[in-house]
Amino acid sequence: MSRASLFIPLGIFLLIVSVGYIGFSLDNRNELPSALLHQPFPEFSAGVLGDPDRRVSKADLLGRPTMVNVWATWCPTCKAEHAELMRIAELSDVRLVGVNYKDVAAKARRWLVDFGNPYEFVIVDQDGGLGVELGVYGAPETFLLNAEGEVVYKRVGEVNRRIWRDELAPRLAQMGVYKMPAPETENSTMGSGR
Amino acid sequence: MTLRVLCLMALLTAMQSWAVSPVDVYTFDSPEQQQRYKGLIAEFRCPKCLNTNIAGSDAPIAQDLRRTVHRLVVQEGYSDQEVRDFLQARYGDFVLYNPPFNSRTLLIWLVPLGLAIVGMLVLFGLLRRARQQQAVNLDESQRQRVRALLEE
Amino acid sequence: MIAELGQLSLALAACLALTASAAGLFAHGPSTQLLRQSTVSMVVGQFVFAALAFTALVYSFVTDDFSVSYVATHSNSLLPLPYKISATWGGHEGSFLLWILIMTIWMLLLTLRRDNYPVRFFSRVLGTMSLMNLGFLCFAIFTSNPFERLIPMTPADGADLNPLLQDFGLIVHPPLLYAGYVGLAVPFSFAVAALLENRVDAAWARWSRPWTNFAWAFLTVGIALGSWWAYYELGWGGWWFWDPVENASFMPWLAATALIHSLAVTEKRGTFKSWTLLLAIAGFSLSLLGAFIVRSGVLTSVHAFAVDPERGMYILIFLGAVVGGSLTLYGLRAYGERADVGFKILSREFFMLINNVILVVSLAVVMWGTLAPIGYEAISGGRISIGVPFFNMFFVPLMLLLGLAVALVPVLNWKRTPWQSIKSTLTAALPVSALLGGIWWYTTDPKSAGVLAALIVALWIVATHLLDLVKRLRQSRSLPLAYVGMSLAHIGFAVSVIGIAITATQSVEEDVRMAPNDVTTLGVEEVRFLGVREVQGPNYVAQQGVFVVTNGSRTFELRPEKRRYLAGGNIMTEAGIDAGLFADTYISLGEPLDGGAWAVRLHYKPMVRWVWLGSLMFAFGGMLAVMDKRYRKLRTRRDVSIKAALGSGSAG
Numbered sequence A: 001m002s003r004a005s006l007f008i009p010l011g012i013f014l015l016i017v018s019v020g021y022i023g024f025s026l027d028n029r030n031e032l033p034s035a036l037l038h039q040p041f042p043e044f045s046a047g048v049l050g051d052p053d054r055r056v057s058k059a060d061l062l063g064r065p066t067m068v069n070v071w072a073t074w075c076p077t078c079k080a081e082h083a084e085l086m087r088i089a090e091l092s093d094v095r096l097v098g099v100n101y102k103d104v105a106a107k108a109r110r111w112l113v114d115f116g117n118p119y120e121f122v123i124v125d126q127d128g129g130l131g132v133e134l135g136v137y138g139a140p141e142t143f144l145l146n147a148e149g150e151v152v153y154k155r156v157g158e159v160n161r162r163i164w165r166d167e168l169a170p171r172l173a174q175m176g177v178y179k180m181p182a183p184e185t186e187n188s189t190m191g192s193g194r
Numbered sequence B: 001m002t003l004r005v006l007c008l009m010a011l012l013t014a015m016q017s018w019a020v021s022p023v024d025v026y027t028f029d030s031p032e033q034q035q036r037y038k039g040l041i042a043e044f045r046c047p048k049c050l051n052t053n054i055a056g057s058d059a060p061i062a063q064d065l066r067r068t069v070h071r072l073v074v075q076e077g078y079s080d081q082e083v084r085d086f087l088q089a090r091y092g093d094f095v096l097y098n099p100p101f102n103s104r105t106l107l108i109w110l111v112p113l114g115l116a117i118v119g120m121l122v123l124f125g126l127l128r129r130a131r132q133q134q135a136v137n138l139d140e141s142q143r144q145r146v147r148a149l150l151e152e
Numbered sequence C: 001m002i003a004e005l006g007q008l009s010l011a012l013a014a015c016l017a018l019t020a021s022a023a024g025l026f027a028h029g030p031s032t033q034l035l036r037q038s039t040v041s042m043v044v045g046q047f048v049f050a051a052l053a054f055t056a057l058v059y060s061f062v063t064d065d066f067s068v069s070y071v072a073t074h075s076n077s078l079l080p081l082p083y084k085i086s087a088t089w090g091g092h093e094g095s096f097l098l099w100i101l102i103m104t105i106w107m108l109l110l111t112l113r114r115d116n117y118p119v120r121f122f123s124r125v126l127g128t129m130s131l132m133n134l135g136f137l138c139f140a141i142f143t144s145n146p147f148e149r150l151i152p153m154t155p156a157d158g159a160d161l162n163p164l165l166q167d168f169g170l171i172v173h174p175p176l177l178y179a180g181y182v183g184l185a186v187p188f189s190f191a192v193a194a195l196l197e198n199r200v201d202a203a204w205a206r207w208s209r210p211w212t213n214f215a216w217a218f219l220t221v222g223i224a225l226g227s228w229w230a231y232y233e234l235g236w237g238g239w240w241f242w243d244p245v246e247n248a249s250f251m252p253w254l255a256a257t258a259l260i261h262s263l264a265v266t267e268k269r270g271t272f273k274s275w276t277l278l279l280a281i282a283g284f285s286l287s288l289l290g291a292f293i294v295r296s297g298v299l300t301s302v303h304a305f306a307v308d309p310e311r312g313m314y315i316l317i318f319l320g321a322v323v324g325g326s327l328t329l330y331g332l333r334a335y336g337e338r339a340d341v342g343f344k345i346l347s348r349e350f351f352m353l354i355n356n357v358i359l360v361v362s363l364a365v366v367m368w369g370t371l372a373p374i375g376y377e378a379i380s381g382g383r384i385s386i387g388v389p390f391f392n393m394f395f396v397p398l399m400l401l402l403g404l405a406v407a408l409v410p411v412l413n414w415k416r417t418p419w420q421s422i423k424s425t426l427t428a429a430l431p432v433s434a435l436l437g438g439i440w441w442y443t444t445d446p447k448s449a450g451v452l453a454a455l456i457v458a459l460w461i462v463a464t465h466l467l468d469l470v471k472r473l474r475q476s477r478s479l480p481l482a483y484v485g486m487s488l489a490h491i492g493f494a495v496s497v498i499g500i501a502i503t504a505t506q507s508v509e510e511d512v513r514m515a516p517n518d519v520t521t522l523g524v525e526e527v528r529f530l531g532v533r534e535v536q537g538p539n540y541v542a543q544q545g546v547f548v549v550t551n552g553s554r555t556f557e558l559r560p561e562k563r564r565y566l567a568g569g570n571i572m573t574e575a576g577i578d579a580g581l582f583a584d585t586y587i588s589l590g591e592p593l594d595g596g597a598w599a600v601r602l603h604y605k606p607m608v609r610w611v612w613l614g615s616l617m618f619a620f621g622g623m624l625a626v627m628d629k630r631y632r633k634l635r636t637r638r639d640v641s642i643k644a645a646l647g648s649g650s651a652g
Helices: A004-025 A076-091 A105-115 A129-134 A161-174 B002-019 B031-041 B060-075 B080-091 B106-151 C002-026 C032-062 C069-074 C081-089 C092-112 C119-143 C168-183 C185-197 C202-234 C244-269 C273-296 C309-333 C348-380 C388-411 C419-442 C449-474 C481-506 C608-625 C635-648
Strands: A045-048 A051-057 A066-071 A095-101 A121-125 A141-145 A151-156 C508-514 C519-522 C525-536 C540-551 C554-558 C561-565 C571-574 C576-579 C583-592 C598-606
Touching: A004 C273, A004 C309, A004 C348, A051 A121, A066 A076, A076 A095, A076 A161, A095 A129, A105 A121, A121 A129, A129 B060, A129 B080, A141 A161, A151 A161, B031 B060, B031 B080, B060 B080, B106 C348, B106 C388, C002 C032, C002 C092, C002 C119, C032 C069, C032 C081, C032 C092, C032 C119, C069 C092, C081 C092, C081 C168, C092 C119, C092 C168, C092 C185, C119 C185, C119 C309, C168 C185, C168 C202, C168 C244, C168 C273, C185 C202, C185 C273, C185 C309, C202 C244, C202 C273, C202 C608, C244 C273, C244 C348, C273 C309, C273 C348, C348 C388, C388 C419, C388 C449, C388 C481, C419 C449, C449 C481, C481 C598, C481 C608, C508 C519, C519 C598, C525 C583, C525 C598, C540 C576, C540 C583, C554 C576, C554 C583, C571 C583, C583 C608
Parallel strands: A066 A095, A095 A121
Antiparallel strands: A045 A051, A045 A121, A066 A141, A141 A151, C508 C598, C519 C525, C525 C540, C540 C554, C540 C561, C561 C571, C576 C583, C583 C598
């Protein structure tokens, strides 16, 4: 047993400690990476909130960059992000579609009347079946699709100003549905957002 | 900071009450099918919970996933592997308690095997040293006897 | 007022810990008598103040002092008294105070036996333990103070203890588990002291053994109680989930089991010294790693305490310093011996080696499975889960191999065993066990190869140990306690193996809809549902189901409940269990369905109690093994020192 080999346990231990340390630097431990990233949005067929005769499917999400937002009236965080969604609907050209997840239709309609409706239309997912197809495990969750229907970004949790600024705005700008404002140091006013 | 901690604590306490085991009353076409269902729901991790399988959690997502597994097994006739593939495609590797066997996870599977092999090598190595030392010791004792004889 | 006294006591204990570690570890003066006495009294002082602090916290709970934040978040005025007391360790801060108290109790017990050990060595031991205690106390005082006040926002009533914790399990499991976790600090301190003194020998091993075995026994019982508690409380009929927190307690246990065997070899044969030292350091290091896993939030678990990364970081740094320091000391000072391998393959030494290798490999596999998901996430950004299927796949074969080794132990001698002894067991005990095992396996349904192997191995273990016992009695040879302890422990292992094999494969579970007066079959039993009625508990209201179960000629009643706790509105199900030596019947209520019917879960679990009975047997066996006379106090040493003191004329 050479002297050097007696230090092997110390080496192994330092490895273990570094794993522990790494564990800290990994934040967002409660968010799972999406299995749908860079995959096509799944096929589906569902009803629409407020329009009992209309059915929508994946085809209704193609052709334009689309943001699919999963929400429910029983979810307090959804209420918190609602104002931001209203703002996004106004600022950009992205098609905002809602998915009312495991909710009561009458309550959802009421909610949109009371707090405003940023969505072009709202898909009804009463039993959570579409949610399972999307890998949803809790509201709110938001998917960003390109014009071909591929998922380019998924957010688990609320869409707030930081997410808008760091994740959504650049991508929307890249897809041509949002014009980034000029930097504030220059004395320019914001464009019309086209 | 304290507020965040308190909220987290409250959330964790709330989640704990979902750790009690739920009872679903499903019908199956055969006892074998029921066994398959029970085996499968124990294999998948609830995506939202604090490390429980979907069999053991009352959380809404766990209920949805159990219902999904039941539908796949009973109505759609999926095989066990097809059910696993279905859930993995939607929720990722995280939802499988048996990590997948692919190029990225190869190490995860090989290390325990490697450890067992290292253990065996250690045993054999010590065994061989024992045999060698045995030979040496015998020589030693023989030499001593010779010396003793010479002293006489 | 009392809470402030508690805080003060903690601070005083920390001061004493500081001085005790300094005195024990660094003072080398010629006046060793003074040195020893002062360290001892500082250790006693640590115990006194830790006990005072703990009592202060318990007092706050018992008197419903909701101005103390910890009491407000973990208690309620309606909580029954036993749970108010045990709620003291129901959360992170209080349980850590319990940890500290138990540390001081172990130190106190050490001081009662101080005459057995050389003075300077013993001071080092106390110094090391006080240093550990200092770390814990600083952690408690600076990051996890249980005595923080909620003034002026004092709530009128508390948030209530989590209903899952309002149970006998909380009263017994943490204290016994911590007694084990913390108890491993004793062999750790003995190892560090031996390295510092450069005296690693058979005597050191003999001194360490009683403490190690008792700490190990407490840890065994603590883990078994945790498993039993989870079984009857959580309602899914399982008793082990390879959850990170469970693994956090299992890893030190595996190391400690290897240690108690390795110490036996070092004591009797003087070999394996460096290895035993390393195991002694590893045991407590794994306890600390376990504390880190449970309290830092790095791994998700339903058993984990409320998390705070700041605390986790502190524990990690403490862990790094303590273990890093001791392993560095090991690297520098460990006896770089060329292992004197003067034994053949068929010898106790070699089989102890097999035991150690299997246990350490198992330990490594469990650690790998627990920590690998973090590494995977760091490297690839994806998230994976490692759970029951993975762990069982590796652990079960390893344990079966270990079982094979255990079976041969009674017929093995030290150094070398004549082939004759082995042959007798192979031609008699093994075939008989194989036959009995095969017959038993044949009666099982569904069948599995694993169960067949487990039954044969377990029965063989029982056979060889009983046969050897009988042989000794017939030869009128003495039965030392060490021998009885070993046999009991190994047979207990076999009992657990049988319990695990049978319950894992033969359990029956049914989820059914039952209306009042419905009857259903559960395995060999018949269950009749009589309906649900409302009952009132001390701090809850419940829907109580009444079931009549018939098993052959025996009929009994089970009353599972669905409780709603008044304080927090939490809903919890309490299963109705008929506990039998050979099978449990286990019923829990689900949701009410239409027409007065209920969703009901029924379990029939054969041999499940054997899992824990076996572990109680081997814990007890381990304790017996060190209650031998040779470990008891050496009176002569004290007489010598008193005579010397009287002779030299100085005061004792």
